[in-house]
């Protein structure tokens with residue numbers, strides 16, 4: 001692959017996808033996004049993989065969409081390309097995705113991190129939606145996801161000025177789970193992914209889906225969705241195994257069935 005490095009498995013059940021355009025701070029050109037989505041879709045269907053970590057390098061997770069590539073596009077080019085269809089594929093992934101962020105996570109880079117289920121940040125991480133400074137606005141979910149994550153007033157402030165905010169601020173505002181020293185952020189994300197990968201896969205999948213419904217449904221509908229998934233898991237072998245293992249005081253063996 002030309003714009004990505006895939007390591008699988010890097011821990012039992014875990015795949016690591018590294019964005020790899022260091023010369024442009026991992027700017028997300030169309031070829032990279034196509035490779036990324038194809039890779040994620042195939043990992044989602046890979047029985048060996050149960051959790052996926054996406055990372056960049058120390059300097060940049062990703063500095064946004066590739067400005068040089070899109071600078072000359074017309075609105076009709078954009079409409080025909082419909083590049084955000086690709087991003088919708090990431091949203092539909094069933095397996096948990098963890099972003100391990102160091103350095104810049106800007107524009108589309110911040111949006112990609114927010115599309116992930118969990119963000120682990122290095123102390124060096126800088127987040128932002130600087131699109132306003134180049135005459136546009138976020139297009140891959142930034143106005144919606146940043147606002148839901150950090151609240152309207154802060155999202156307005158940062159989206160309307162394009163200013164960056166630090167890992168510490170992102171942690172205090174609930175955008176990221178944890179901030180760790182630069183030498184530990186990837187390790188921390190991989191360990192978390194390995195822990196999730198050791199859980200019963202069907203329950204992980206339905207838990208992820210249920211949490212994500214918070215953004216789409218009313219409380220009443222969300223509770224109903226969760227309840228149906230809870231009931232459904234009682235049809236799985238893993239539910240029988242998990243509860244039996246608890247009572248027999250032994251470690252459960254998950255089958256993903």
Ligand code: HXC
Pocket residue numbers: 023024025027028063064065066067068069104106107108109111130131134137138139140
């Ligand atoms: C294309 C980019 C890029 C980008 C950096 N580069 N960001 N190329 N698209 N988004 C390139 C630079 O042109 C430069 O190439 C090299 O990477 C190193 O960057 P420098 O600017 O020299 O580094 P530095 O001075 O450290 O500044 C870092 C930076 C700055 C603050 C991150 O690069 C920057 O402001 N980048 C743009 C950030 C941005 O506006 N992102 C939003 C994009 S719009 P050369 O060839 O000169 O060495 C967007 C829309 C989302 O994301 C829609 C959904 C996909």
